[in-house]
Amino acid sequence: MTIHDLLTSTLTLSGEGKVNENSHSGTVIGTLSAGTGAFTYTITGDDDGMFDIVDGKLVVRAGAKLDFETKESHDVSIKAVETTSNEEVSATFTIIVKDLTETINLSGEGAVDENAHAGTVIGSLSAVGSEGPFTYEIVDDPGNQFTIDDGKLVVADWANLDFETNEWHTFKIKATDTVSGAVIEEELSVRVKDVVETINLVGGGDVDENSQGGTVIGSLSAIGSAGPFTYQLAGDADGMFAI
Ligand SMILES: [Ca+2]
Ligand SMILES: [Ca+2]
Ligand SMILES: [Ca+2]
Numbered sequence: 001m002t003i004h005d006l007l008t009s010t011l012t013l014s015g016e017g018k019v020n021e022n023s024h025s026g027t028v029i030g031t032l033s034a035g036t037g038a039f040t041y042t043i044t045g046d047d048d049g050m051f052d053i054v055d056g057k058l059v060v061r062a063g064a065k066l067d068f069e070t071k072e073s074h075d076v077s078i079k080a081v082e083t084t085s086n087e088e089v090s091a092t093f094t095i096i097v098k099d100l101t102e103t104i105n106l107s108g109e110g111a112v113d114e115n116a117h118a119g120t121v122i123g124s125l126s127a128v129g130s131e132g133p134f135t136y137e138i139v140d141d142p143g144n145q146f147t148i149d150d151g152k153l154v155v156a157d158w159a160n161l162d163f164e165t166n167e168w169h170t171f172k173i174k175a176t177d178t179v180s181g182a183v184i185e186e187e188l189s190v191r192v193k194d195v196v197e198t199i200n201l202v203g204g205g206d207v208d209e210n211s212q213g214g215t216v217i218g219s220l221s222a223i224g225s226a227g228p229f230t231y232q233l234a235g236d237a238d239g240m241f242a243i
Contacts, residue, residue, distance in 0.1 A: 009035030011091035022130035022182035034080035045077030102129030104186035115225035127175035141171035197224030
């Protein structure tokens with residue numbers, strides 16, 4: 001008998017009853033069913049505000065922040081009402097939040113030459129553990145040598161990377177999932193590579209005695225940075241030379 005069937009029917013949710021942390025809103029957890037008949041489903045209990053029902057499916061609610069490290073499961077109570085008979089059946093499901101590794105990777109060797117110009121690319125950032133897309137920002141950065149341009153870590157306009165002063169720069173990158181708002185943070189270290197820094201005098205180094213003022217002794221060529229350079233005398237005790 002139909003009535004008997006309804007009274008003994010149970011409300012079920014298909015699938016494993018699990019959802020990845022950081023899932024976007026609308027992610028389907030499972031399909032609800034309550035036996036023979038046409039049912040409407042409503043949420044009667046959802047203390048953490050994580051769930052919604054769309055077309056008979058339990059989904060992640062808009063604005064929900066499923067974070068395994070905060071809470072590993074969430075209860076949701078649902079009521080099914082048969083549209084003709086008004087018979088009801090209810091159930092409470094415990095939805096398990098699946099842990100994902102949340103990290104941010106930097107491509108390349110994670111190193112940059114000292115004296116590198118502004119805009120020099122160190123590597124591309126890629127966050128994992130949420131679907132993305134992401135925006136990235138540098139936080140907690142005492143050295144303040146880098147910035148982010150279009151998902152790439154680059155040398156900042158104001159940087160002065162000097163191996164002899166500081167070989168390592170450590171800071172935190174924060175990635176925000178632009179859809180779910182999930183935040184992933186990771187500490188990164190970038191190494192400053194030493195380059196030989198010197199100035200060569202090209203073409204001579206000798207000058208005849210009694211040479212007139214303006215006689216060229218040689219051309220100056222600095223190495224260790226991309227340049228171009230300006231040169232000035234930093235010590236000329238006898239006052240013999242000019243640039
Ligand atoms: Ca998390
Ligand atoms: Ca995690
Ligand atoms: Ca050096």
